[in-house]
Amino acid sequence: MxxxxxxxxxxxxxxxxxxxxxxxxxxxxxxxxxxxxxxxxxxxxxxxxxxxxxxxxxxxxxxxxxxxxxxxxxxxxxxxxxxxxxxxxxxxxxxxxxxxxxxxxxxxxxxxxxxxxxxxxxxxxxxxAPRVTRALLDRVSGQLDAGGPASGAVADPTAELTEREREVFAAIAQGLTNGEIAERFFLSESTVKTHVGRVLAKLGARDRIHLVILAYEAGVV
CATH class of the missing domain: 3.40.50.2300 (Response regulator)
Known part of the structure; x- marks a missing residue:
């Protein structure tokens, strides 16, 4: 058990x-x-x-x-x-x-x-929380626009990613779920999970939230 x-x-x-x-x-x-x-x-x-x-x-x-x-x-x-x-x-x-x-x-x-x-x-x-997702993304992108803490030169985090992994990374940064990513790229959810896992590992991120923050700090989205 x-x-x-x-x-x-x-x-x-x-x-x-x-x-x-x-x-x-x-x-x-x-x-x-x-x-x-x-x-x-x-x-x-x-x-x-x-x-x-x-x-x-x-x-x-x-x-x-x-x-x-x-x-x-x-x-x-x-x-x-x-x-x-x-x-x-x-x-x-x-x-x-x-x-x-x-x-x-x-x-x-x-x-x-x-x-x-x-x-x-x-x-x-x-x-x-659903109604928080957009606020978080707006917050991080707003820091970039205002030259706040998230601005400045940041190394491209996608350098080690494959083309598909970069697409998945960008989709995560937009707040899409695995199901929505699967629908966008005509993939199975299990394949998306595999890509997400590889992106997390390559970028050294703890989870999807930190992928979102990393993507916005680097100007990926």
Missing amino acids: TEPIRLLLVDDQALIRLGFRMVLDAEADLEVVGEAGDGAEAIARAATLRPDVVLMDVRMPGIDGIAATDAIVRSHPDTRVLVLTTFDLDEYAFAAIRAGASGFLLKDAERHELLSAVRAVHRGDGVL
Whole structure:
């Protein structure tokens, strides 16, 4: 039998943690192994519990979700962080993604969306709430237009990619799903998954979200 996905819940509100625990623990393939009320506690508990996925609040007293995400990802690269927030996309949430989070989901997401996001992040996929995807892309491209942090000379990340892999890379940067990429290029979804895996490996990216950021920073899209 496959081991359940081990989860750490991080939020400064106990009732919110309780609500998430009730939903997640009801699933046979998910197990909440611990909770934390702030970033410092999250870092400590991640070190001792070694969860597969951390569900991370952004705005917390003391060490916030951004710093905690950065510390956890640096110390435990196999642990994935899924950011949960009440805001569509604010400075804090975007910074958390840049710090290494593998997903971004709003706290008012439907139950099935939450469960799907946890499983997707665990298997290495990036997750963005549907109404956040466009905002993230606009944010990164806006930095390029404004000469912000994402601007400047960046080496072409596609140099090691095949022509098809470059096409898939660009499609990912536009926010397309595997199914949409398959439809665009007349490929099977399994073939697309193979291409995505190769792109991730060649570019040294953690997941799709970081491919999106890398593509926009390099001006690929």
